[in-house]
Structure formats: C-alpha cells, structure tokens
Amino acid sequence: MDIARTPSNPDGNIEMADAAGEPHSPPEIRREDYRPFPWLVPETRLEFELGLESTRVRSKLTVARNAKADHSPTIRLNGDGIEATSVMVDGEPAQAFTMDGSDLILTLPGEAHEIAIETEIDPSANSQLMGLFASNGMLCTQCESEGFRRITFFPDRPDVLSVFTVRLSGAKAQFPILMCNGNRVDEGEDGDDHWAEWHDPWPKPSYLFALVAGDLLARTDSFTTMNGREVELNVWVREGDLDRTEHAMESLKRSMKWDEETFGREYDLDLFNIVAVSDFNMGAMENKGLNVFNTKYVLADPETATDGDFDAVEGVIGHEYFHNWSGNRITCRDWFQLSLKEGFTVLRDQLFSQDMHSEPVKRIEDVRVLRGVQFPEDSGPLAHPIRPDSYREISNFYTSTVYNKGAEVIRMMRTMAGEEAFRKGTDTYFDRHDGEAATCEDFITSIEDGAGLDLKQFRLWYSQAGTPKVTADLSHDNGEAVLRLGQQVPSTPGQPNKKPMPIPLKIALFDRETGKNSGEQLLILDSDTAEHRFAGFDKKPVLSINRGFSAPVTIQRDIDRDELLFLAAKDDDPFARYEAMQDLITGHLVASASGDLGDDERVSARADIATALSAVIADGSLEDLMRGELLLMPSQSYIGEQLELADPGRIHAERESLKAAIGTSLHDELVQLHSRVSDVPFSMDAQAKGARKVKTVALTYLAAASPELAETMAAAQYDAADNMTDRQGALMVLTGLEGVERTNKLLDFYNRYEGNALVIDKWFALQASSLHPNVVEHVKALADHPDFTLRNPNRVRSLYMAFAANPHGFHIETGEGYRMIGDLILELDPINSQTAARFVPPLGRWRRIEAGRAAMMRDQLDRIAAFDKLSRDTYEQVSRSIG
Numbered sequence: 041m042d043i044a045r046t047p048s049n050p051d052g053n054i055e056m057a058d059a060a061g062e063p064h065s066p067p068e069i070r071r072e073d074y075r076p077f078p079w080l081v082p083e084t085r086l087e088f089e090l091g092l093e094s095t096r097v098r099s100k101l102t103v104a105r106n107a108k109a110d111h112s113p114t115i116r117l118n119g120d121g122i123e124a125t126s127v128m129v130d131g132e133p134a135q136a137f138t139m140d141g142s143d144l145i146l147t148l149p150g151e152a153h154e155i156a157i158e159t160e161i162d163p164s165a166n167s168q169l170m171g172l173f174a175s176n177g178m179l180c181t182q183c184e185s186e187g188f189r190r191i192t193f194f195p196d197r198p199d200v201l202s203v204f205t206v207r208l209s210g211a212k213a214q215f216p217i218l219m220c221n222g223n224r225v226d227e228g229e230d231g232d233d234h235w236a237e238w239h240d241p242w243p244k245p246s247y248l249f250a251l252v253a254g255d256l257l258a259r260t261d262s263f264t265t266m267n268g269r270e271v272e273l274n275v276w277v278r279e280g281d282l283d284r285t286e287h288a289m290e291s292l293k294r295s296m297k298w299d300e301e302t303f304g305r306e307y308d309l310d311l312f313n314i315v316a317v318s319d320f321n322m323g324a325m326e327n328k329g330l331n332v333f334n335t336k337y338v339l340a341d342p343e344t345a346t347d348g349d350f351d352a353v354e355g356v357i358g359h360e361y362f363h364n365w366s367g368n369r370i371t372c373r374d375w376f377q378l379s380l381k382e383g384f385t386v387l388r389d390q391l392f393s394q395d396m397h398s399e400p401v402k403r404i405e406d407v408r409v410l411r412g413v414q415f416p417e418d419s420g421p422l423a424h425p426i427r428p429d430s431y432r433e434i435s436n437f438y439t440s441t442v443y444n445k446g447a448e449v450i451r452m453m454r455t456m457a458g459e460e461a462f463r464k465g466t467d468t469y470f471d472r473h474d475g476e477a478a479t480c481e482d483f484i485t486s487i488e489d490g491a492g493l494d495l496k497q498f499r500l501w502y503s504q505a506g507t508p509k510v511t512a513d514l515s516h517d518n519g520e521a522v523l524r525l526g527q528q529v530p531s532t533p534g535q536p537n538k539k540p541m542p543i544p545l546k547i548a549l550f551d552r553e554t555g556k557n558s559g560e561q562l563l564i565l566d567s568d569t570a571e572h573r574f575a576g577f578d579k580k581p582v583l584s585i586n587r588g589f590s591a592p593v594t595i596q597r598d599i600d601r602d603e604l605l606f607l608a609a610k611d612d613d614p615f616a617r618y619e620a621m622q623d624l625i626t627g628h629l630v631a632s633a634s635g636d637l638g639d640d641e642r643v644s645a646r647a648d649i650a651t652a653l654s655a656v657i658a659d660g661s662l663e664d665l666m667r668g669e670l671l672l673m674p675s676q677s678y679i680g681e682q683l684e685l686a687d688p689g690r691i692h693a694e695r696e697s698l699k700a701a702i703g704t705s706l707h708d709e710l711v712q713l714h715s716r717v718s719d720v721p722f723s724m725d726a727q728a729k730g731a732r733k734v735k736t737v738a739l740t741y742l743a744a745a746s747p748e749l750a751e752t753m754a755a756a757q758y759d760a761a762d763n764m765t766d767r768q769g770a771l772m773v774l775t776g777l778e779g780v781e782r783t784n785k786l787l788d789f790y791n792r793y794e795g796n797a798l799v800i801d802k803w804f805a806l807q808a809s810s811l812h813p814n815v816v817e818h819v820k821a822l823a824d825h826p827d828f829t830l831r832n833p834n835r836v837r838s839l840y841m842a843f844a845a846n847p848h849g850f851h852i853e854t855g856e857g858y859r860m861i862g863d864l865i866l867e868l869d870p871i872n873s874q875t876a877a878r879f880v881p882p883l884g885r886w887r888r889i890e891a892g893r894a895a896m897m898r899d900q901l902d903r904i905a906a907f908d909k910l911s912r913d914t915y916e917q918v919s920r921s922i923g
C-alpha cells in the first residue's frame with residue numbers, strides 16, 4: 041500500500057476539521073488497494089545518539105528498484121510527528137524532496153541509491169508509547185504496527201524487508217546496557233559514553249526493529265537447539281525484580297523445546313533477549329531476538345502473582361517466542377493479513393499451554409475468553425472478518441477477532457485434517473514462505489497442499505464476520521436417530537448477506553440408560569441445512585454436540601433439562617460436560633431475566649442446578665481444577681449476549697439471587713469443600729492449583745448467601761494465605777461485602793505491597809470490579825489516589841478496564857458509569873490514543889442494551905464524537921460504534 045496520510049501533530053493526534061471548519065474523517069485504507077512497494081531496501085544502517093530528552097537518529101538506506109512492482113519516479117518514506125534535519129541522496133543534499141502530510145517523498149532517477157536522513161526526537165515526551173519512548177529512566181521502542189515512522193523516515197510497511205545494522209551510543213552511567221536485534225558485533229568506550237554495534241542477519245520489516253538502553257540486570261541461561269546450536273538466553277529487568285524472573289526463563293526454555301518437537305521449528309540466532317518494561321500498551325512484542333514485554337507478563341513469584349498470572353506469563357512468553365517463525369521468519373504482506381501471524385501464533389501458544397497443563401481446562405479457559413470478548417465483538421458495531429477489508433487505524437484491529445477467532449479458524453483446519461496431516465500443512469507453509477511477507481491465502485494454500493484438504497469453501501471464514509448460529513434438532517424415527525442441523529451466519533456491518541460455511545462439529549450420541557456413547561464423529565455442516573441418520577437406536581439418545589468446542593459457533597439445541605443434567609454428570613468429553621452445566625444455568629438465567637418464568641418454574645430450575653452442582657462437588661473422579669470450571673457461573677456478559685436486548689440491572693439481580701440460592705442450599709457442602717481444600721499445602725502442581733481455585737469459588741457462593749460467614753471465612757483465608765492466589769481470592773470476595781474486614785484487608789494489602797506496581801494494579805482492579813453497592817464512588821475516589829496516573833497503561837486498565845467490565849458498576853442506572861468512561865476517553869486520548877480507543881467498545885454495545893441505558897451510552901459516544909481533535913484511533917472506533 042502506498043497511501044497518503046493526513047498531517048499529524050507530534051502527539052499523533054489529527055485535526056478533525058478541514059480549513060473550512062467542516063469535520064472530515066481520516067482516510068480509509070483498503071485491502072484491495074495493496075500494491076507492492078516500488079523499491080527494495082536491502083540494507084539499513086542506523087546510528088542512535090541516545091538521550092532521554094533528545095535522541096539523534098542517523099539512517100542510511102540502500103535502495104534499489106523492485107523489479108516485481110510498477111515503476112515509480114519517487115520513493116515514499118513514512119514519517120509521523122518527526123522532522124528531518126538533513127536529507128541526502130548519494131552523498132549530496134537532496135534537491136527534490138517534498139512532504140506529503142508527514143511522509144517524505146524523494147524523487148530518485150536511477151536504479152539504486154543511498155539515502156541518508158537525520159532526525160532528532162524527544163523520547164521523554166512520547167506518552168503514546170509508540171516509537172522510541174522513555175520508561176522508568178530507560179529507553180525502549182515499540183514499532184508494530186506503525187511506530188518506526190516516529191523514529192525515522194522509512195518505508196514503514198511489513199512487506200519491505202531489510203538487513204539492519206545499528207550503532208547505539210550514550211552515557212555509560214545512564215545506559216549501561218545497550219541492546220538491539222540480532223547479535224552484538226562490536227563495542228567501545230568514548231569518555232563517559234560508550235557504544236555498541238548490533239547486526240541482525242535476518243531481513244526484517246521495520247515493525248520488528250527494537251532497541252533498549254538502560255540500567256538493567258539479567259537472569260541468564262542457555263538452550264541447546266535440536267541441531268546443537270548453543271543459544272544465550274537473558275531476561276532483563278530492573279534491579280530488585282530479578283528474583284521474579286525464574287518462571288519466565290523456565291517458560292522460555294519450555295517454549296523453545298516444544299516448538300522443536302511440535303512444529304519442527306528451531307531458533308535461529310545465538311542470542312535471545314527478553315526485556316521487561318513497566319509502561320507498555322500491549323502484552324508484549326516479538327521484535328527479532330529482542331522481545332519487549334510488559335512487566336505483567338514477565339515477573340511472577342507465588343507471593344505476588346496468582347496462578348492465573350503464572351499461566352499468563354507462560355502463555356505470553358510462548359506466544360512471543362513462537363512468533364520467531366510465525367511472524368518473523370514469515371511475516372505479513374500487509375496489515376490486513378495480521379491474523380496470518382496472530383491467529384496462527386495464538387493457536388500455537390494455546391496448544392503449548394494445553395500440552396504443559398490440563399488440556400480440557402485450558403480449552404475451557406480459551407473458549408471463555410472467546411465467548412466473553414470475541415462473540416460480543418462479532419455481534420456488535422465493530423464486527424469485522426479475521427482478515428478485514430478496510431481500516432482507518434490499524435491499531436484498532438489488534439482484536440479478539442483477529443487473534444482468538446483467527447486461532448479458532450486454524451484450529452478447525454487442524455480438526456478437519458487431523459494432527460499429522462496438519463503438521464504436514466504447516467511444514468509446507470514454513471518451507472514455502474520462509475523469508476517472505478506472506479498472505480492468509482498463502483497459508484490456506486499451504487495447508488491445502490500439505491495436509492490434503494480442500495478449503496475452497498472454508499475460505500469464507502476469512503472473509504465473513506459474525507458468529508454462525510447452528511441449530512441442532514434430534515429426533516427418533518424407526519430405530520434411527522435423526523439429527524437435523526441448520527446454520528445461519530448473521531448479518532454484520534457492511535455484510536448483509538452471508539453464505540453458509542463449513543462447520544466441523546464433533547458429536548456423540550449417548551444411551552441414557554447405560555451412560556455410554558456410540559463413539560465420537562466429526563460432521564461437517566457446509567450447507568444451510570443437513571440431515572444425518574444414525575442407525576441402531578431403539579430409543580432417542582442424548583445428543584452431545586460441538587464437543588471440545590470444535591467450531592466457534594453458538595448452538596441452539598432442542599434439549600431438555602434432564603438431558604442437560606445427564607450430560608453435565610456423564611459426558612466423557614470434559615468440555616461438553618462444562619457446556620451442559622453452563623447451558624443449564626444460562627437457560628435459567630435468560631428465562632428469569634426476560635421475565636418469562638413462573639415461581640414454580642424458578643424453584644424447580646434452581647433445584648436442578650443445585651443438584652448438578654452438588655454432584656460436581658461430590659464427584660471423586662474429578663480433579664479440582666476441572667471441578668472449579670464446572671462450578672463457575674456463566675458471566676453476566678455471556679448471559680446478556682443470549683438476549684436481543686439485555687437489561688444489565690435485571691441480569692445482575694437474577695444472577696446474584698441464583699448464587700445466593702445455591703449458597704443457601706449447598707451451604708454445608710461448600711463449607712466442607714472450602715475446608716478440605718484449605719488443608720492442601722502450597723505447591724505449583726495441578727492438584728494444589730485446583731485446590732486454590734475451588735477455594736475461592738466456594739467463597740463466592742457463600743458470600744451471596746451468608747455474607748457474615750463469608751466475611752469471616754474470607755478474612756481467615758486472607759490471613760492464612762502464603763500465596764497471591766488465596767490472598768487475592770479472599771480480598772476479591774471481601775471487596776464485594778460491606779463489613780469491616782473489607783476496609784481492614786484492603787489497607788493491609790496496600791501497605792504490604794506498596795511500591796510493587798503490579799500488585800498495586802491488583803488493588804485498584806479488585807475495587808473497580810467489586811460487587812459493592814458503592815463501586816462507582818470507590819472508582820471516582822481511586823482516580824484521585826496519588827498512585828493513580830493516566831500515563832501508565834497498566835494502571836489505567838487496572839482501574840477503568842476492570843470497571844468497564846463490571847456490569848454492576850458500568851451499567852449503574854444513573855448513567856454515571858458511562859459518563860466516567862466517556863470522560864476517561866476524552867482525557868486519555870491526547871495522552872495515549874491507542875489505550876483510549878480500547879475503552880470505546882463497552883459504550884458501543886448500546887444497541888443490545890435496554891432503551892434507557894442505551895440512550896445514555898449513545899449520548900457519551902455523541903459527546904466524544906463532537907470533540908474536534910480526536911485521534912485517528914478513537915475517531916474510528918466512535919464513528920463505527922455510532923453507526
């Protein structure tokens with residue numbers, strides 16, 4: 041793509057009014073407009089004179105005509121908020137250069153040239169955290185997707201691959217460690233300054249460039265690859281954090297080994313560095329040989345990190361490492377292909393975590409994320425295919441759809457091919473496209489050829505948005521079970537009509553008496569309707585469908601409560617068992633929140649739910665980790681998703697009342713369960729993790745039923761805790777209660793961990809997500825707390841994302857929750873537009889919320905849209921949400 045940009049100011053914000061004062065929108069970039077870049081950039085040399093307030097950058101690019109592209113007399117070098125202090129071509133000051141917005145256009149007459157440009161930037165003023173920025177006294181970069189253009193002028197697009205050589209120099213005392221991609225090839229001293237030269241032999245796009253300079257310490261280890269290459273591994277952190285890096289290092293070594301064994305991928309440099317930074321917009325970044333991580337996904341020890349945090353560190357370390365092949369060795373041709381690297385890499389990290397721990401529990405967790413985040417995205421105004429067709433700001437497309445649904449789509453290919461054939465497909469992809477900037481189409485074709493699949497119709501999963509709805513109706517006819525299936529892909533913005541897609545559904549039919557099934561089968565539903573007949577049933581069996589969540593769809597099955605109870609107790613697929621449990625509870629809550637439930641019905645439904653949960657508590661064959669999943673209530677947002685128009689107040693009340701009813705009827709069992717698992721000593725094995733999980737789940741039911749007892753139990757759990765999982769779980773329960781222990785333990789927690797940013801983030805988040813009646817006032821007060829700042833994305837998310845995800849606070853009937861998020865977006869947008877824009881989707885759900893609240897949500901969107909200096913990020917999200 042070679043598309044002009046509107047002018048931008050140094051903060052990355054654009055004026056939304058043209059000269060006549062009329063509002064106008066940033067340009068739309070379309071996938072179909074892709075054209076190869078007319079120039080190749082075989083080599084790039086960069087020199088950085090580093091300073092927190094002023095960094096000078098000298099670049100030297102060798103450029104040559106790209107024979108595979110249309111001829112152009114000019115070269116476009118992207119810039120964003122930077123000015124060139126010098127521009128030279130072939131050693132002479134450039135005569136013919138112009139600015140097009142913030143891009144620099146040079147006229148180049150010959151076949152090959154050398155371009156040299158100087159820029160000067162102020163990293164300390166970079167609150168957007170894109171490009172080169174200062175964090176806690178150190179300097180680091182974030183270049184994906186379009187941050188490199190905030191450092192120097194360059195063809196900042198993923199299909200321009202170059203070999204980078206970089207010289208870093210700066211004050212020894214301030215920046216004792218100087219790091220870049222690849223290997224260090226030289227270093228030296230110069231008075232109080234020192235320098236290092238780095239060379240990365242692998243051609244890469246500018247978004248994978250990284251540098252880090254600062255006062256850091258490393259945990260060092262090594263890994264010997266399958267072909268005997270010795271790789272030095274470092275995890276770099278600030279002094280004082282080293283003893284929290286062991287888990288990250290172990291996770292890295294496990295990832296390297298797993299990728300060799302599972303995908304045949306070997307690491308390709310002698311050095312692999314991970315650096316933790318505390319100011320970061322996202323989780324982590326896969327820069328070649330120099331991964332930069334949010335501290336949240338590196339630092340972990342049992343005292344300060346929960347079991348969930350440990351799992352997240354392992355998953356993100358794996359994810360970034362796996363990108364070395366799926367993302368770096370093979371990158372994306374353009375940003376519309378983002379799911380090529382992200383969907384595939386999410387699948388790879390999910391499979392890795394499945395292999396390291398319990399496969400079914402990991403699958404349930406992943407599906408919960410998909411349903412909790414991606415399904416609402418797919419049914420709302422921001423719905424887009426995993427390979428979008430257009431965008432205004434690519435940062436808005438780092439979505440759950442591109443990542444998580446992208447992973448599900450590739451997982452379906454794996455299910456249809458089988459593991460072995462799928463591996464042949466991925467081998468074909470890696471062999472064929474190594475060193476290239478590829479497309480999703482390249483990936484699909486490789487899987488087709490390598491795995492022997494026909495994916496012609498399956499390609500629709502890449503182009504159609506929306507979560508397919510599958511209907512399943514089982515009947516019995518003359519000794520046969522008859523399964524009638526139907527599918528409908530809902531219309532989404534810009535896509536009113538959809539075609540049927542191939543949907544792989546794993547099913548099993550159970551004999552109610554024996555509790556056995558006749559073997560799992562894989563059906564591919566590829567038309568609007570289909571009928572399958574199964575011989576040999578003298579009675580109607582019980583249908584278990586979409587086992588293992590074989591397809592990312594919603595299932596409407598005609599199934600009664602007895603059958604759900606049967607599956608919840610007997611299904612031999614753990615996911616299907618969990619699903620039956622969820623359906624049982626969701627069905628009841630949807631009916632009660634819609635008001636179509638009589639008193640008798642309510643009593644009998646609740647009794648059935650209690651019976652099923654009681655059986656789960658008593659089932660000796662279950663591991664506690666799985667028991668914890670089976671005991672979990674479906675989230676409020678999941679229940680809301682099942683309704684055309686949700687009344688969040690009503691759903692909340694019904695859900696809490698059901699919890700209280702369960703807490704009352706299973707009181708003794710829950711107390712006993714809590715007591716049993718409290719005796720399990722701390723360790724990181726699955727059994728002890730499971731014990732910790734059910735411990736807090738038990739408390740949540742008791743808290744709804746018997747707040748005083750729960751307060752005592754939670755306070756005791758807090759006091760006895762020798763790990764963060766138990767402590768945070770207890771505090772989470774207490775923050776929702778009104779007793780004195782809430783205040784005591786919140787104060788204790790703060791004092792205990794003051795100065796530990798990641799744990800203080802938890803302190804903010806726990807209060808913002810609490811069930812306490814005054815949560816809105818609490819959040820307002822916390823925004824004025826001396827530890828709160830809009831400059832640190834983790835802190836912003838810990839307060840406001842937790843609040844926006846708390847239906848009880850965000851949807852408070854006064855509309856104050858919406859106003860707070862509206863205020864936040866406007867205040868944060870000029871500081872960090874990427875983070876600000878991520879707060880728009882919760883307001884964008886207004887069409888699915890009852891009229892009174894919907895109007896107030898919409899008012900906030902209108903108020904934001906009326907602001908005349910919005911970033912491209914927020915502008916795009918707000919205008920799409922208003923629709």
Ligand code: 0A1
Nearest residue numbers: 182184185321322324325326
């Ligand atoms: N590629 C990274 C995600 C990422 C994207 C943009 C960023 O800029 C702020 C940072 C990271 C990943 O998938 O891990």
Ligand code: ZN
Nearest residue numbers: 359363382385
């Ligand atoms: Zn990624």
